[in-house]
Amino acid sequence: MTAEAFAPAKINLTLHVTGQRADGYHLLDSLVAFADIGDRLLLTPGADLSLEVTGTCSDGVPTDARNLARRAAEALGWTGHIALDKVLPHGAGLGGGSADAAAVLRALEACGISVPEGLPVSLGADVPVCRLVRAARMQGIGERIAPVGLPALPALLVNPGAHVPTGSVFSALARRDNPGMPAQIPDFEAPPDCADWLKDQRNDLEVPAIGIAPVIDRALADLRRTSEVLIARMSGSGSTCFALYPTMKAAHAAAYEIGAEHPDWWCYATELR
Known part of the structure; x- marks a missing residue:
């Protein structure tokens, strides 16, 4: 039977690089939340595996074995057609490919196909937390996931259109043994409390x-100039940046302001959870 799946944008509220293993994998400590915008997938069983990518952000998205959604289906031995409506910018620090793969795993698991332990992280560090689809602390190479309670966080997501290869960013790191987050993440009552704590993270x-x-620096500077902004930071390995606000009204006002100045930027007001 046909299965539908939603792959929401993943936002790294923090991303601490704490080490690197002998096999090259980086160790991370990250607080992750999810937006209400994302890609949509439709899986229709068939004799052969195929993938079609459409949507406003489909340019540059591979449809061959490089595509994580396709690789996830193939890893489970599923065949059929995957129709991917790409709404999230490609290679933008929003976990789009990982979110798509996680959505395929969730959809096929709901159809009775078991997911082997260890498969999600083998597809990518972000796949396990994207499979959870809720605020969480992600550690290790992505295999250690602990759900976290967060208040709904009004936010603005902005992507200035630059594609930043993840490997190049990690290669340019000055050091890889940075401190992690505190052992305990506090219980936050409201967005300002969360933003104040995030200011001490990285x-x-x-x-x-x-x-x-x-151009990422320009996006951050513009976000920091918006009214009522609590904090602005880059997500993941870039180039998408986010800003938090006390209310959705303030987030929408900032979206109007940024969108008017940069009509060619991807800009979306959302609530992170």
């Missing part, structure tokens, strides 16, 4: 990403 990939794509 995204260790922000500086190297800006070195590769300086």
Whole structure:
């Protein structure tokens, strides 16, 4: 039977790079939340595996074995047609490919196909947390996931259109043994409390990403100038940046402001959870 799946944008509220294993995998400590915008997938069983990508952000998205959604289906031995409506910018620090793969795993699992332990992280570090689809702390190489309670966080997501290769960003890191987050993440009552705590945390990939794509710095500066902004930071390995606000009204006002100044940027007001 046909299965539908939603792959929401993943936002790294923090991203601490704490080490690197002998096999090259980086160790991370990250607080992750999810937006209400994302890709949509339709899986229709058939004799052969095929993938079609459409949507506003479909340009540059591979349809061959490089596509994580296709690889997820193939890993489970499923055949059929995957129709992917691509809404999230490709290679933008939103976990789009990982979210798509996780959505395929969830959809096929709901159809009775079991997912082997270890498969999600083998597809990518972000796949396990994207499979959970709720705020969580992600550690190790992505295999250690602990759900976290967060208040709904009004936010603005902005992508200035730069494609930043993840490998290049990690290669440009000055150091890989940075401190992690505190052992305990507090219980936050409201967005300002969360934003105040986040100010003492980091995204260790922000500086190297800006070195590769300086327009990220412009996006952050513009977000920090918006009214009522609580904090602005880059997500993942870039180039999408986010800002938090006390209310959705303030987030929408900021979206109007940024969108008017940069009509060619991808800009979306959302609530992170």
